[in-house]
Amino acid sequence: MNSHRDDGTPESSWTRGRRETREERADRRWTELLQEVRVIQTGVQILFGFLLTVVFTPRFTTLGTTDLTIYVITLLLGAATTGALMGTVTFHRLVSGHRLKPQTVLWASRLALVGVVLLLGTMTSALLLILRLTLSGSAALWVVAILVAWFVVCWFVLPAWVLHRYSSRE
16 A cells, blocks of 8 residues: 555655655654653743642742733643643554544644644743843833744744744755
């Protein structure tokens, strides 16, 4: 049985890249995705765990309405981030054995990307809350804006640039 690429061309016509079947590619991509999620999930779990303990600190009761709102938003974003990243694994578990590995990898990858976007929101609001409590005036907003810009460059702009630059050569 001949395997075909996603665009319908037979594997025998592949002239560059790895020589792997669609299923082999899905297995490789799944392993890579799982490793990526393991790395990011550790940081998310630490951040979310910290957020869960904040309400038990003495200073929490002194927060104003704005800071309490930022805290709640941060906590909800952290929970959503955790859900999206853990969802990649549960997605696989629920559909494994049904010969849907390529589709599973595609949707789990999308879920992981949603998790990264939610992590950006979580980091933004956590930094905003902490820096509002430690810096005076509008300095917190400026520092957060600079850090968010840095995250966007590292997480999205640089990979997009590399993809564009080196994909156009092929």
